[in-house]
Amino acid sequence: MNLLETIKDAFKPLMNGEKPPLQVGEVMNLWFYLTATDQTMRGEEVSYNTAQDPELKEAVKDVLDNVHGPIHKELHDFLRDEGVELPVTTSPKPLEPYKLIPEGAKMTDDEIANLLVFNLTLGIQSACQGLVQSTRADVGMMFSRYQMMKITMSIKMKDLMGRKGWLRVPPPYNKH
Structure with a gap:
């Protein structure tokens, strides 16, 4: 069963070409x-x-390239085309290593990975909301797609974090 196809089939009867106002x-x-995607991207760039x-x-x-970048562009274009005033956003950060940041002032790889997964x-x-x-x-299809994009990336991250020892799991529960 393909979840995205199931969702698409559920919305198909509602997509008759006429769109009521948002x-x-x-x-x-x-x-x-x-707004949240924009701010998340700034943190991911850093x-x-x-x-x-x-x-x-x-x-x-x-x-950045395959989840938040495309989501940001689609939402920006969609809201603009619908006549919704766009939020004030911040400028992208250049993607280049920051060499002058002292070790105690930047996040560790473990912290970066866990923050990335938390944001996902x-x-x-x-997206569920x-x-x-x-x-x-x-609109429902957009949020369904965003949810699946982030779930897919979260699964990839769980594997990476497990291999690197960054995955934080609660202690086992033993009922006495």
């Missing part, structure tokens, strides 16, 4: 998702520049 909840969810592990650098770049998890939860609160099929 409702207030959809605008709010889309607008905040764009993380890329300070990460030491080559695999982690590659994973951060993958998230928040994005999954927010946007999906269930949307009435327009195209």
Whole structure:
């Protein structure tokens, strides 16, 4: 079973070509998702520049290029085309190593990986909220797609974090 195809099939009857105006909840969810994506990308750019592990650098770049970058562009264009005032965003950071930052002032690779996964998890939860609160099929499909993109990346990150010893798991539960 392909989850994305199932979701697409569920929304297909609603996608008859006529789009009602966005409702207030959809605008709010889309607008905040764009704002959060923008801020998350700034943190990922700094993380890329300070990460030491080559695999982690590659994973951060993958998230920027294949998850948050496309989501940001789609949301920006969608809201602009719908006539929604866009949020104020910050400028992208250049992707180049910061050599002059003292060790105690930058995050470790473990911290970068865990923050990346935390942000992906928040994005999954927010996309779920946007999906269930949307009435327009195209908005629901967007949030479904964002959720799947972030779930896929989270699975990749769990593997990397497990191999590197960065995965934080609670202690085993033993009922006495």
